[in-house]
Amino acid sequence: MISIALLGFGCVGSGTAEVLTENKKIIEERLGCEYRIKYILDLRDFPESPFGSLVVHDFNAILQDEEVSIVAEMMGGSHPAYDFTKACLEAGKNVVTSNKEVVAKFGVELGEIAAKNGVRYMFEASVGGGIPVIRPMMTDLASNKITKINGILNGTTNYILTSMRDDAKSFGEALGEAQRLGYAEANPTADVGGFDTARKTVILAAIASGKLVSTDNIHIEGITEITLADVEAAEKLGYHIKLIGHAEVKDGKILALVSPMAIPSSNPLGRIDDVFNGILVNANMVGEVMFYGPGAGKLPTASAVVADIVDVIAKRDFAPTPLGWVSAEASDIADFAEYYCRRMVISAAGNYVTEEMTETEAAKLAAKSDVISVYRVL
Amino acid sequence: MISIALLGFGCVGSGTAEVLTENKKIIEERLGCEYRIKYILDLRDFPESPFGSLVVHDFNAILQDEEVSIVAEMMGGSHPAYDFTKACLEAGKNVVTSNKEVVAKFGVELGEIAAKNGVRYMFEASVGGGIPVIRPMMTDLASNKITKINGILNGTTNYILTSMRDDAKSFGEALGEAQRLGYAEANPTADVGGFDTARKTVILAAIASGKLVSTDNIHIEGITEITLADVEAAEKLGYHIKLIGHAEVKDGKILALVSPMAIPSSNPLGRIDDVFNGILVNANMVGEVMFYGPGAGKLPTASAVVADIVDVIAKRDFAPTPLGWVSAEASDIADFAEYYCRRMVISAAGNYVTEEMTETEAAKLAAKSDVISVYRVL
Numbered sequence: 191m192i193s194i195a196l197l198g199f200g201c202v203g204s205g206t207a208e209v210l211t212e213n214k215k216i217i218e219e220r221l222g223c224e225y226r227i228k229y230i231l232d233l234r235d236f237p238e239s240p241f242g243s244l245v246v247h248d249f250n251a252i253l254q255d256e257e258v259s260i261v262a263e264m265m266g267g268s269h270p271a272y273d274f275t276k277a278c279l280e281a282g283k284n285v286v287t288s289n290k291e292v293v294a295k296f297g298v299e300l301g302e303i304a305a306k307n308g309v310r311y312m313f314e315a316s317v318g319g320g321i322p323v324i325r326p327m328m329t330d331l332a333s334n335k336i337t338k339i340n341g342i343l344n345g346t347t348n349y350i351l352t353s354m355r356d357d358a359k360s361f362g363e364a365l366g367e368a369q370r371l372g373y374a375e376a377n378p379t380a381d382v383g384g385f386d387t388a389r390k391t392v393i394l395a396a397i398a399s400g401k402l403v404s405t406d407n408i409h410i411e412g413i414t415e416i417t418l419a420d421v422e423a424a425e426k427l428g429y430h431i432k433l434i435g436h437a438e439v440k441d442g443k444i445l446a447l448v449s450p451m452a453i454p455s456s457n458p459l460g461r462i463d464d465v466f467n468g469i470l471v472n473a474n475m476v477g478e479v480m481f482y483g484p485g486a487g488k489l490p491t492a493s494a495v496v497a498d499i500v501d502v503i504a505k506r507d508f509a510p511t512p513l514g515w516v517s518a519e520a521s522d523i524a525d526f527a528e529y530y531c532r533r534m535v536i537s538a539a540g541n542y543v544t545e546e547m548t549e550t551e552a553a554k555l556a557a558k559s560d561v562i563s564v565y566r567v568l
Numbered sequence: 569m570i571s572i573a574l575l576g577f578g579c580v581g582s583g584t585a586e587v588l589t590e591n592k593k594i595i596e597e598r599l600g601c602e603y604r605i606k607y608i609l610d611l612r613d614f615p616e617s618p619f620g621s622l623v624v625h626d627f628n629a630i631l632q633d634e635e636v637s638i639v640a641e642m643m644g645g646s647h648p649a650y651d652f653t654k655a656c657l658e659a660g661k662n663v664v665t666s667n668k669e670v671v672a673k674f675g676v677e678l679g680e681i682a683a684k685n686g687v688r689y690m691f692e693a694s695v696g697g698g699i700p701v702i703r704p705m706m707t708d709l710a711s712n713k714i715t716k717i718n719g720i721l722n723g724t725t726n727y728i729l730t731s732m733r734d735d736a737k738s739f740g741e742a743l744g745e746a747q748r749l750g751y752a753e754a755n756p757t758a759d760v761g762g763f764d765t766a767r768k769t770v771i772l773a774a775i776a777s778g779k780l781v782s783t784d785n786i787h788i789e790g791i792t793e794i795t796l797a798d799v800e801a802a803e804k805l806g807y808h809i810k811l812i813g814h815a816e817v818k819d820g821k822i823l824a825l826v827s828p829m830a831i832p833s834s835n836p837l838g839r840i841d842d843v844f845n846g847i848l849v850n851a852n853m854v855g856e857v858m859f860y861g862p863g864a865g866k867l868p869t870a871s872a873v874v875a876d877i878v879d880v881i882a883k884r885d886f887a888p889t890p891l892g893w894v895s896a897e898a899s900d901i902a903d904f905a906e907y908y909c910r911r912m913v914i915s916a917a918g919n920y921v922t923e924e925m926t927e928t929e930a931a932k933l934a935a936k937s938d939v940i941s942v943y944r945v946l
Contacts, residue, residue: 209711209853216713314708320854322700322708329707330692330700332882333587333874335594458860461839475587476698476871479861482836483854493854496711504710508886 192225192503193257197274198265199232199245202288202315205492206262207241210499217496221503228258253277260502262495263287272296279303279311286498288315288491294389298402301513310510312498317343317390320490321483323469325501327397334473336398338438340568343390345465345486346374346381347413347433352463354421355430361416373465384412384433384448391435394469395446399439401518409447409526416450420563423541424452429534430460434568445524452534452543452565458482459568532567543567570603570881571635575652576643577610577623580666580693583870584640585619588877595874599881606636631655638880640873641665650674657681657689664876666693666869672767676780679891688888690876695721695768698868699861701847703879705775712851714776716816718946721768723843723864724752724759725791725811730841732799733808739794751843762790762811762826769813772847773824777817779896787825787904794828798941801919802830807912808838812946823902830912830921830943836860837946910945921945 194210196203210217210227218224229244229252236242249270252258261278263285265271272292275285280303287293292300293313304311314324318341327336342348346368353364365382368374380386388405396402413433424431429452437446453460458480462468467485472478484490526549533544533552538560547555556564572588574581588595588605596602607622607630614620627648630636639656641663643649650670656663658681665671670678671691682689692702696719705714720726724746731742743760746752758764766783774780791811802809807830815824831838836858840846845863850856862868904927911922911930916938925933934942 213711213713213853217711220710321857322704322859325708326700326704329879330703330872330875332598332878333591333595333871335591458839461836473871475591475874476868477862477865479699479859481700481857481859483857487855490854493711493851494708496853497708500710501707504889505886508883511882 192259193228194225194260195229195252195258196227197231197261197263199230199236201488202264202491205488206264206495209492209496217500249274253281258283260284260499262499263289268292268295275300276303279307279309282307282309284310284502286312286495288495290316290389290393294392294405298515298517301515305512310502314498315491315494317393318467318469319485319487320493321467321481323481331473334475336471336473338472339394339398340459341435341469342432342459342462342467343387343435344381344433345467349373349465351431354418358418360418382412382414384410387433387435387448391437391446391448395437395444396515399444400515401444401522402515403444403446403518403523407523411449413450420536423536424534427541427543428455429453430455443524444518444522445529449566452567457568534565534567535561536563537561570637571606572603572638572877573607573630573636574605575609575639575641577608577614579866580642580869583866584642584873587870587874595878627652631659636661638662638877640877641667646670646673653678654681657685657687660685660687662688662880664690664873666873668694668767672770672783676893676895679893683890686887688880692876693869693872695771696845696847697863697865698871699845699859701859709851712853714849714851716850717772717776718837719813719847720810720837720840720845721765721813722759722811723845727751727843729809732796736796738796760790760792762788765811765813765826769815769824769826773815773822774893777822778893779822779900780893781822781824781896781901785901789827791828798914801914802912805919805921806833807831808833821902822896822900823907827944830945835946912943912945913939914941915939
């Protein structure tokens with residue numbers, strides 16, 4: 191009997207309890223062994239929940255229970271999530287998480303601690319919600335050199351942009367609607383400012399390169415400046431404006447950025463609408479593959495958390511493969527000014543798409559008096 | 569040093585040699601161990617190839633060499649591919665393959681033999697070419713009950729249908745062009761008749777259900793009867809005609825079929841054109857996810873073969889998880905007459921889409937004097 195503890199009983203935490211319970215029979219059949227949720231850590235009590243009796247408020251109850259071999263951290267935020275994760279790994283417990291903030295900030299250190307203690311630190315749910323992407327990149331593409339990643343990684347912003355386009359809404363109107371529907375938080379900065387996408391982007395870049403870049407060191411633009419007129423002008427040119435997390439690895443250097451981009455409608459990412467996510471990966475042997483699905487949501491994200499739990503249990507008798515990430519040095523990061531792509535220009539004199547140019551050249555273009563806005567083109 | 573043998577040095581076989589050589593450094597770094605290709609089995613000699621010196625004509629040289637622990641079978645066809653695979657597994661060698669015909673026909677038996685001998689039988693490359701789909705379904709979706717699969721699984725037919733639509737070609741013209749470009753074989757029956765898609769469909773259905781259905785027991789329709797007029801009528805209604813491999817698991821019964829279907833343009837499969845493939849999977853917790861990419865081709869397919877080789881090497885010290893498939897009994901297979909979906913009707917009196925109906929009801933509709941054709945709608 192494997193004992194699991196859940197840290198956090200919010201959206202993803204309660205979803206994880208539900209997936210572990212609803213699909214218990216088929217999962218145990220696949221694994222050939224039984225499991226149980228032994229504890230759920232939360233500040234609150236849940237007397238109405240069928241899992242209410244498992245709730246504890248003291249993390250030490252979990253940390254000190256040697257029966258607990260797998261901890262699923264779904265608290266969100268850096269602290270105490272990071273501290274609890276570190277303590278669990280040091281105590282020889284496997285940790286799986288949906289917490290992109292912790293992975294993006296502390297992935298190198300936590301990976302090392304896991305390796306030192308012979309346990310696993312897994313985070314399939316941290317990027318793309320329920321979409322299988324991290325494990326496929328690490329296993330199915332292990333025969334490849336991953337050269338480029340472009341992802342629609344945030345459902346909230348994709349919903350807003352789809353709603354602007356399809357319902358002719360302004361950014362403010364679309365954001366308000368997203369908030370009413372529960373797709374955007376009261377304070378939407380992490381989403382609309384591009385910071386959530388940035389965390390996911392540096393995680394994907396680290397899988398491709400083995401080097402984790404700090405989000406402080408990448409260019410991040412959100413969607414707050416996008417006007418309905420821009421969206422409509424893009425459509426007329428055959429492009430959809432999407433918030434893209436981009437990473438490329440070239441000559442050993444990483445170039446990562448988050449930016450609204452004009453996506454040609456023929457590109458597979460162009461058709462990914464509403465709260466769905468898609469991750470397009472280029473690799474030197476396979477060419478281009480894409481992973482698509484629900485990038486957020488209670489059960490989809492929990493599905494990925496439980497996939498990691500299943501993986502840990504399936505490999506419980508095997509020594510884990512170390513994550514092996516290192517922190518990117520300044521010399522590992524490419525100069526953003528050299529980012530090279532076509533540009534979509536919205537101007538009083540007419541709208542058009544340019545040849546490829548660098549950021550420096552694009553800035554000159556944007557400074558022209560008749561130019562309203564300039565978008566990077568994927 | 570791990571010694572690998574390749575069976576077959578055609579398109580995928582030579583691609584596999586290329587991937588193993590081109591990416592040797594990064595793969596060995598990931599694995600922390602070295603490998604080499606020790607033999608390549610083929611009837612032909614390749615004096616011009618850099619791999620020419622590795623070519624042998626006698627399978628027994630490979631079978632009897634205890635150093636060879638991994639065999640990649642890329643011969644195509646049932647025999648001798650099946651016989652060689654069986655002999656290798658019985659000799660305690662791991663086998664990876666791109667051969668969908670062997671997996672679809674003999675997957676149950678070969679899985680059992682592998683389990684009995686403590687080795688792996690893996691076939692990521694057998695469905696979707698380079699697209700990560702089999703391992704993600706088996707691992708990332710291990711927390712789910714897979715309920716439905718719809719796939720564009722054959723690049724040749726998708727190329728033909730795209731070309732009919734975009735270039736207003738008849739089926740015959742589009743096929744001729746595909747043959748000139750090397751996308752279709754001189755004898756195109758396996759592709760255009762739907763048989764290649766059928767093999768891939770029963771493999772995916774087996775991953776979902778644990779039961780392998782014979783392609784003899786499923787409904788298979790190809791694309792040879794599709795007219796340009798049908799394609800154009802579908803477009804006007806907002807649908808794209810695609811060849812779909814469909815499988816669903818309901819109340820423990822499997823319903824699988826291969827058929828041209830009308831795909832709404834809003835469906836993620838609707839936009840998959842040319843030789844690309846896409847596999848849309850529904851599962852009870854994650855909802856809907858899609859895997860997209862190059863469904864065939866030398867290096868993409870080889871990328872998947874080598875991913876399996878990497879997986880075997882990475883787990884070389886661990887006991888393999890048995891495949892655990894059984895052959896589907898008649899009672900495991902749902903009655904095709906009950907297949908229930910909307911229908912697109914092309915008729916002299918006008919074209920329209922119906923409510924959902926069974927096959928029996930659709931047959932009555934098709935028999936009406938003014939009806940030209942009836943398509944299943946996804």
